[in-house]
Amino acid sequence: MDDGPFREWLSGYTDCDRCLEAFRNRRHFFRVNTLKLSPEKFLETTRLKCERTAQYDLAFELKEAEGYEIGRTWEYFLGYIHPQSLPSILVSLALNPTREDAVLDVAAAPGSKFSHMAMLMGNEGVLVGNDLRPDKISALFATINRLNVLNCIVTERDGTLLDWKERFTKVLLDAPCTALGSGESAPERWEPEHSRKISILQKKMLFSAYDALKPGGELVYSTCTYAKEENEEVVKNLLDNVPGAELADLGLDIPHEPGLGEYGGEFRKCCRVYPQHLRSEGFFMAKIRKVG
Amino acid sequence: MGFIPDRAKSFTVYLQRRFGITLPGNVGVYFAKGLRVGNRGLMKSHIHGELGYGACDLGFNPTNALIQNFGHLATRNVLDVEEDAAKAFAAGKDFECDMGRSTRYVIIRYKTHTVGMGYYDRDKKRVLNRIPEKRRREIINSI
Numbered sequence A: 001m002d003d004g005p006f007r008e009w010l011s012g013y014t015d016c017d018r019c020l021e022a023f024r025n026r027r028h029f030f031r032v033n034t035l036k037l038s039p040e041k042f043l044e045t046t047r048l049k050c051e052r053t054a055q056y057d058l059a060f061e062l063k064e065a066e067g068y069e070i071g072r073t074w075e076y077f078l079g080y081i082h083p084q085s086l087p088s089i090l091v092s093l094a095l096n097p098t099r100e101d102a103v104l105d106v107a108a109a110p111g112s113k114f115s116h117m118a119m120l121m122g123n124e125g126v127l128v129g130n131d132l133r134p135d136k137i138s139a140l141f142a143t144i145n146r147l148n149v150l151n152c153i154v155t156e157r158d159g160t161l162l163d164w165k166e167r168f169t170k171v172l173l174d175a176p177c178t179a180l181g182s183g184e185s186a187p188e189r190w191e192p193e194h195s196r197k198i199s200i201l202q203k204k205m206l207f208s209a210y211d212a213l214k215p216g217g218e219l220v221y222s223t224c225t226y227a228k229e230e231n232e233e234v235v236k237n238l239l240d241n242v243p244g245a246e247l248a249d250l251g252l253d254i255p256h257e258p259g260l261g262e263y264g265g266e267f268r269k270c271c272r273v274y275p276q277h278l279r280s281e282g283f284f285m286a287k288i289r290k291v292g
Numbered sequence B: 001m002g003f004i005p006d007r008a009k010s011f012t013v014y015l016q017r018r019f020g021i022t023l024p025g026n027v028g029v030y031f032a033k034g035l036r037v038g039n040r041g042l043m044k045s046h047i048h049g050e051l052g053y054g055a056c057d058l059g060f061n062p063t064n065a066l067i068q069n070f071g072h073l074a075t076r077n078v079l080d081v082e083e084d085a086a087k088a089f090a091a092g093k094d095f096e097c098d099m100g101r102s103t104r105y106v107i108i109r110y111k112t113h114t115v116g117m118g119y120y121d122r123d124k125k126r127v128l129n130r131i132p133e134k135r136r137r138e139i140i141n142s143i
Helices: A005-013 A014-022 A037-046 A088-095 A112-120 A133-145 A192-213 A232-241 A265-269 B006-017 B039-047 B064-073 B083-090
Strands: A030-031 A050-052 A059-062 A080-083 A100-106 A126-130 A152-155 A168-173 A212-224 A247-249 A271-273 A285-292 B025-033 B035-039 B078-081 B103-109 B113-121 B127-131
Touching: A080 A112, A088 A112, A088 A168, A088 A212, A088 A271, A088 A285, A088 B006, A100 A112, A112 A126, A112 A133, A112 A152, A112 A168, A126 B035, A126 B039, A133 A152, A152 B039, A192 A232, A192 B083, A212 A265, A232 A247, A232 A265, A232 A285, A247 A265, B006 B025, B006 B035, B006 B103, B025 B039, B035 B039, B039 B064, B064 B113, B078 B083, B078 B113, B083 B103, B083 B113
Parallel strands: A100 A126, A100 A168, A126 A152, A168 A212, B078 B103
Antiparallel strands: A030 A059, A030 A080, A050 A059, A212 A285, A247 A285, A271 A285, B025 B035, B103 B113, B113 B127
């Protein structure tokens, strides 16, 4: 297949060769689930070949991971660990939910970020996980059961029509996207019009998610794709149409590129993580504050 | 959705009597489309949805999820097994065993880890596997 058009498109964002090479050689990560055991106990018990990451104490890189099925280990079966890419782990850290928060995850399934937030909240507070499709809700419950998430309520609503006005102190919208940062098949799947189409849904979801946020609350918008139509443009659309919405610093000390300046200087607060930064998936993150 | 103290309380008493499990103070059992286990603060949120996860099936039989997450607190009706048996059980196999004359639910434990829920059938002298099919795994490593 001729991946020339995709490479040309990707070169508009970052160093295409480095990006694709890093993705091909990406590392495999998991995080320790402190809802089941402490990291000390985990290290004492496990025989997994792993190394703690510099970015987060509870995230580990799996060594000699090629062909290794982490889903068939005791650690996974018992809910002691959860395989998750490092940028995906960082999304929940950017939102930084605490025990006092009421948190909404608009598109929660299959529950990686959701269960991580429960962990950060120490299974206290209230964590609402929403998704639309029953098969995805079922995957979410499998994660909840295995990882012992106890502070959660699961709902099945259309993410564009949530109708929860100012109920939550923190909201995560990890939006459905073209996933060009997280799949081997990105060059084959890439279509110029696909991002444009899905951004209509993303914009509606972001309005709905923002509406659920209490004044003074914070929302993290994330995708695992590079297209500006699905990232900066979606955020810009909200900022332009809602008074009181402003971008905030993500507070993450990680290698990244800032958001695209063509949308305004404040977009430097957004974070574009390409595979070459952490040798993992590509991600986009923005934090939006609702001024009280 | 509502809090039915009698039914929830009966279940927690059953858990205590059958397995010696006392749930931690911040964990409650609620009636909301069946009994569910979750954080005590959830009821104050007034958000309609499914709270926490299922605590039991019909007849007060604890779910495998509840047992896998709180089985370490059990003091009774626990069967400690060796690695091979634990692996076989995690993969969904039953196993033969003589645990006496009473048919009952038992917790299968390997070292300090709760593998899952079993059902001892005194007539067959077997522990039947109660791990849901989707949760079963062919384990490849040791812990």
